[in-house]
Amino acid sequence: MQNQAEAPGRAVIVTGGSRGIGAAIACRLAAAGYAPCVTYTRDARGAAEVVARIEASGGRAAALQADSTCGADIARLFDAAEAAFGPLHALVNNAGITGPLGRFADLDEAEMRRVAEVNLLGTMLCAREALRRFAMRPERPGRSVVNISSVAASTGSPGEYVHYAATKAAVEAFTLGLAREVAEQGIRVNAVAPGTVETGIHAAAGDPGRPARIAPRVPMRRVGQPEEVAEAVLWLVSDAASYTTGAVLRVTGGL
Template identity: 60%
Template structure:
């Protein structure tokens, strides 16, 4: 198995992040499995990776807190023995489900802090370590966006959709800025995916309710999203930067 280097995956204790961490480890990455509160979930992902012969470390940190982000990247390099060569910006929250005019300020603030500020802080730190402008050897950033950025999620998660639109713009602008510095920046935009997100937001039946709106007739899986991420982390996408790859079954 080739040694791909150290990869930081934020919010990797469950769902899409966990699937990405497992797939990346199988492809030769040493994976920093970041988590904010689910230490048991992160430990389980690391155990799965190590059982399969890969290398990983569970590392705590709230991506919306600058000190935590700096500590996360330092800890990843120390624990896994090499410079960070890739980042998957996956950590995210949806906040309360419902109409936009019923939101409280704390929900709006937390959603922006994690989904936008967190993605920006992690991407900034990755560029500082990977860009040839800063003495790095280049690297890869994959942001996890959402189909909601284009659909708007009216009546459900307008605030969440708006943060993911910001992630799309971050992807495009940063990709252009660092393209000549050895860093490729892309995003994956999942649609309705089978994860615990829906139940966690109080909508356990949401996927079944929305299935008829998906041309392919079913929700996607975290592993299918991970497949798209892995393509963007591979040499097969060597001439791709600034792209937002849709993984939504045609919805």
């Protein structure tokens, strides 16, 4: 396990970090000595609570408002993160939405566009800005991007949210291509693909009972916890994964 001495205040931006998997990632990174910048779009209270939890445990963190689909917001976000904690060490592209559950033929065009913008365009815009920041300090070791995908990229999620699954499959293709493009620069790009995890995203999609319904289909016979996904992200961000790039680490209970 990584301790604070191994990651002395390295700045990490965690998009969508005010709740669920993002909050767990921020807390786990802080416990390992990183300085997470938790981003949020509207949930200022949730982000502040995550920061307070980290600071109460002796860590450092900041809550920063930003829309990951807006280029101007992203530049401002990265400026604020580096002003708070110094040069960027890593980016965790966690912000994502499912949109409503249901058959694809019934999906509203505006919902389709929003899911694609947040899950794919937002991921790409934030990664582009991270690469630009990394290029300013080519001598710094350990620079990396971790994108959060989903088991849906492999299953397709028929009858539920194939539009979401499509964006996550695109995130995995983006991860592989970008990893190969920047490998010679010493920058690593990886992804974590969670299975069904016990978070509020299911209620937001209109189906709070989904985790209990999915659990019997999982080989481990349970859904995951946000903290289990956070451990995978921590490893990919850390120096322990120094020879790992272009990988998609599936945290799915065998699904």
